[in-house]
Amino acid sequence: xxxxxxxxxxxxxxxxxxxxxxxxxxxxxxxxxxxxxxxxxxxxxxxxxxxxxxxxxxxxxxxxxxxxxxxxxxxxxxxxxxxxxxxxxxxxxxxxxxxxxxxxxxxxxxxxxxxxxxxxxxxxxxxxxxxxxxxxxxxxxxxxxxxxxxxxxxxxxxxxxxxxxxxxxxxxxxxxxxxxxxxxxxxxxxxxxxxxxxxxxxxxxxxxxxxxxxxxxxxxxxxxxxxxxxxxxxxxxxxxxxxxxxxxxxxxxxxxxxxxxxxxxxxxxxxxxxxxxxxxxxxxxxxxxxxxxxxxxxxxxxxxxxxxxxxxxxxxxxxxxxxxxxxxxxxxxxxxxxxxxxxxxxxxxxxxxxxxxxxxxxxxxxxxxxxxxxxxxxxxxxxxxxxxxxxxxxxxxxxxxxxxxxxxxxxxxxxxxxxxxxxxxxxxxxxxxxxxxxxxxxxxxxxxxxxxxxxxxxxxxxxxxxxxxxxxxxxxxxxxxxxxxxxxxxxxxxxxxxxxxxxxxxxxxxxxxxxxxxxxxxxxxxxxxxxxxxxxxxxxxxxxxxxxxxxxxxxxxxxxxxxxxxxxxxxxxxxxxxxxxxx
Ligand SMILES: NC(=O)C1=CN([C@@H]2O[C@H](COP(=O)(O)OP(=O)(O)OC[C@H]3O[C@@H](n4cnc5c(N)ncnc54)[C@H](O)[C@@H]3O)[C@@H](O)[C@H]2O)[C@@H](O)CC1
Ligand SMILES: [K+]
Numbered sequence: 301x302x303x304x305x306x307x308x309x310x311x312x313x314x315x316x317x318x319x320x321x322x323x324x325x326x327x328x329x330x331x332x333x334x335x336x337x338x339x340x341x342x343x344x345x346x347x348x349x350x351x352x353x354x355x356x357x358x359x360x361x362x363x364x365x366x367x368x369x370x371x372x373x374x375x376x377x378x379x380x381x382x383x384x385x386x387x388x389x390x391x392x393x394x395x396x397x398x399x400x401x402x403x404x405x406x407x408x409x410x411x412x413x414x415x416x417x418x419x420x421x422x423x424x425x426x427x428x429x430x431x432x433x434x435x436x437x438x439x440x441x442x443x444x445x446x447x448x449x450x451x452x453x454x455x456x457x458x459x460x461x462x463x464x465x466x467x468x469x470x471x472x473x474x475x476x477x478x479x480x481x482x483x484x485x486x487x488x489x490x491x492x493x494x495x496x497x498x499x500x501x502x503x504x505x506x507x508x509x510x511x512x513x514x515x516x517x518x519x520x521x522x523x524x525x526x527x528x529x530x531x532x533x534x535x536x537x538x539x540x541x542x543x544x545x546x547x548x549x550x551x552x553x554x555x556x557x558x559x560x561x562x563x564x565x566x567x568x569x570x571x572x573x574x575x576x577x578x579x580x581x582x583x584x585x586x587x588x589x590x591x592x593x594x595x596x597x598x599x600x601x602x603x604x605x606x607x608x609x610x611x612x613x614x615x616x617x618x619x620x621x622x623x624x625x626x627x628x629x630x631x632x633x634x635x636x637x638x639x640x641x642x643x644x645x646x647x648x649x650x651x652x653x654x655x656x657x658x659x660x661x662x663x664x665x666x667x668x669x670x671x672x673x674x675x676x677x678x679x680x681x682x683x684x685x686x687x688x689x690x691x692x693x694x695x696x697x698x699x700x701x702x703x704x705x706x707x708x709x710x711x712x713x714x715x716x717x718x719x720x721x722x723x724x725x726x727x728x729x730x731x732x733x734x735x736x737x738x739x740x741x742x743x744x745x746x747x748x749x750x751x752x753x754x755x756x757x758x759x760x761x762x763x764x765x766x767x768x769x770x771x772x773x774x775x776x777x778x779x780x781x782x783x784x785x786x787x788x789x790x791x792x793x794x795x796x797x798x799x800x801x802x803x804x805x806x807x808x809x810x811x812x813x814x815x816x817x818x819x820x821x822x823x824x825x826x827x828x829x830x831x832x833x834x835x836x837x838x839x840x841x842x843x844x845x846x847x848x849x850x851x852x853x854x855x856x857x858x859x860x861x862x863x864x865x866x867x868x869x870x871x872x873x874x875x876x877x878x879x880x881x882x883x
Contacts, residue, residue, distance in 0.1 A: 301603075302576060302595035303583050304558040304783075304815060307502035307537045309590030313557065316589065317581045328579050329431065329464050332529070332555045333438020335577035338412045339553045340423060340439065340496060340527050341446060345415050347525070418447030424492040426515050428499040428533070429456040434465030435529045435555070436498020437472050444477055452479035453487055455499055455511040482511040489522035497526050497547045500533035502559065507543035508534045516545040525550040531559055532570045539781040540564030548572070556581040558595065563815045564782050565802050591787060596806065596814040596855055605814075607844065607852045611649060619651030623841025626700035626728075627834070628656045628693045630708040632683030635661055637708025637734070640827045640876055641834035642672050645704070647883040648838025648856070656696055658683050687714030690721040697726045704837035706733030706761075707830035716742045720751055729757035729840045729849075733833040737762050741769035748793035757846030761798040761833055787813045796846040798836070798854060800829060806851045814851050818858025822871025823879070831879050832857045856883065 305313070318325050415421075425440045427433040433455075440450050452472060458481065461469045472479070480487060489495070497519060499512050508516055516534055519526055526549045531537045534546030537559040552571040554562055556579050561567040568574075586592070594600050601607040614621060625645040630638025635657070642655040652673065657665070659676035660683040666674065675696055678689035697703045703726055705719070712718075719739040723730065732740060737760060740747045747770075748758070762770060764778045771778065771785060778785055779801075786799040790807035799805040804816040836853035844852065857879065864878035865871040 301583060301600065302558050302597065303586035304560055304563055304593040304595060305586050306560055306590060309586065310502050310557060310559065312589035313581055313585045316585055321582075323580055325464050326467065328556075328581065329434050329468065330438055331579035332435040332577070333440075333468075334442050335555070335579060336435060336439035336496065336498075336527065336529050336553045337442035337446065339551055339575055339577070340443060340448075340494065341413055341415050343494070343525060343527060343551055344418075344421055344448075348416055413442060413446040415446070419449065421493045422449035422451070422491065423494045423496055424487070424489065424519075425450060425452050425496045426499050426519065426533075427452055427454050428501075428512065429460040429462075429465070430501065430503045431463075431465055432498050432501030432503070432529050432533075433461060434463075434468045434498075435501070436496055437465065437468035439496055439498070439529070440472055440477055441468075441475065444475065450477055451492070452477055453515065454479060454481045455515055457481060482515055487515075487518065489518050489524065492522070492524055495519045495522065495524050495526045496529065497533050497549065498529040499547075501530040502537050504531075504533065504535075504537070508545060513545055516547050520545065520548050528552040528571065530555045531561060532567075535561050535567045535570055537561040539784065540567030541780050542566050542570050546570050551575060553577055555579050557583060557586055560593065560783050563595065563803055563817075565779075568803065591811050591813065593783060593787070593813040593815065596816045596818075596851055600814065601852055601855060605848050605851055607848050609852070613649075622649055622651035623701040623838075623843065624652040624654065624699070625650045625702050625704060625834075625837045625841045626654050626656060626693075626697050627707075627837065628677060628685075628689075628703065628705040628709070628722075629830075630655070630657045630661060630665075631685060631710040632658070632661060634708030634710065635665060637827065637830045639665065639668060640830040640880065641704065641707045641837070643669050643877075644831040644834025644880050644883070645838035645841070646671055646834075647880050648835040648842075648853070650702075650838040650841035653838070654696065654700060656693055658685055658689075684710055685712050685715070685718070687712065687718045690718045690725075693722060694725050697722075697728050701728060702731070702837050702840040703728045704731035704733070704833055706731075706736035707833055709735040711735055711738065715739045719743075723751045723754065723758075727755050729759070729846065730754065731759045731761065731833055731837045731840065733761045733829065734766070737766040738769060741766070745770070745772050746793070748795050753794050757796065757840060757849070758794075759796045759798065759836060759840075759846055759850050761800060761829065761836065761850075763800045763829060767799055783807075783813055783815070787811060796850050798832070798850050800832070804854045804858075806847070806854055808847045812847070816851075816854045816858060818855050819861050820858075820865060820871045822865050822874035823858070823861045825874055825876055827876030828857075828861070828879060831876050834880075835883070 528549040532547035532549045540561040549572040554576045645653045654673040656675045656677035658678040677692040716739045786805040786807040790797040794809045797807045806814040839849035860882040864882035
């Protein structure tokens, strides 16, 4: 299971492993360095395969842009290695022709560290003075053992290293691994074939300084592939913020547990392909030492969230079994938003959907989606909502299972009070999106808490701009720590929160969070959010709880967009309606 932790949480789990479980720190560092070396070899082999296929050498593209890693960009446990159960040919396929990895029979040299022509490779290992540097030194030993050329490039004087890292420094020196110190000797990056970035890890604070900054810039400018130890140096491991400068890694070998900064942009871009490698720290300790944040996978949906991802239906089910969504949405200039939401709710599998809308709009939308029921909820000829319509919406909600509101609603006189009445007077699960979020924001930063705990689920689905209005901060400030802000707001205000955008965050009132990885940038198109509101409402109507509906809804929404983009052949041409069609 892929837990996502802060640097402090990682340190606490690390300490527990060493002090309470009695696993020596040196073992953890050894495992970390060995994992990094294996990923370097793997990248070299990929480079060789690319070189054989065409003459592009390292190639232009990110190697993670293939197969199952295409959308997720995150692999667990060094994914891709053939396991012991596979035939010997599989090992061979991973080492390339001409390698003598077997000596007859079934005797195989350490396969994870074998590659063709290791002597053609020369890697610079950028070594910081903390334990991240220690990991790099262990990796250096293993790469030398595998036959690669290696030079250590210390950012600080080697004497500055302490503890386990100093032990590794001394071992490398005794083995005669060449070393230079930044500032003392010139470092010519044009002479290496690749770079291991072991400068800064979870102990990094603020923008890289001095020699660290200089080495990061030089590494980036070299154009050589960079493998980062744990996190790219220059990345804030907690937030995903990238400082100036920050390593642009080809691969990040994340140790033990995913760090928050790797799964949120822009950090996710700086990290390249992320490979999480186990180093002997039990992952399940993570939630005991801080908030439980997980990558939203099919396994998490089925396991922790108990969602039937197969969306099976009872053979004897009827439309009443799957619930009835009431959607209060749409106004004269934005009727399409309501239409998209309502249609998405039906596609998400609810039995029935009623779209409540201003009376003047009704004649224009009749027949657009014949499966949909329509209800006039706001009188007048303007095609806009009004404060008095709250009573009509509440009345309609009495015989429905879920109320969703916001898409295309517009703003109107008394609208915050209109929403407060819905909040307080319906006992149905409530999904709040778009303009309804702005109404809520006008109730103050503690709006939900002041309006009171609802008896049923309450799900808010802001994009970063709306989140900023709820939190009274700018959009960039929200983006700087998406997981932190979403988790805090959900916990303090007692709501389930979906913070939209790349790697959508789903945060629960109990302090848990899930990070979605489905979907793509083509979803940045008008109406995609309205579709999500409809999907979540449709799932709630079928009896899913708030966390289940929010998480599964986001996951399905992204998956459908992936399918839709494949059908179109290009994510850029995606329309929100295509997502509905692909559900
Ligand atoms: N579970 C774990 O926590 C494990 C951690 N390991 C490694 O240890 C790392 C954490 O090690 P440390 O806590 O020693 O910290 P780091 O190795 O990340 O570096 C901290 C050092 O860098 C300096 N520094 C901090 N910010 C700087 C900046 N902006 N510019 C220049 N210098 C800066 C500090 O003075 C400190 O000496 C992890 O990322 C990982 O690579 C592994 O050895 C295995 C186990
Ligand atoms: K690093």
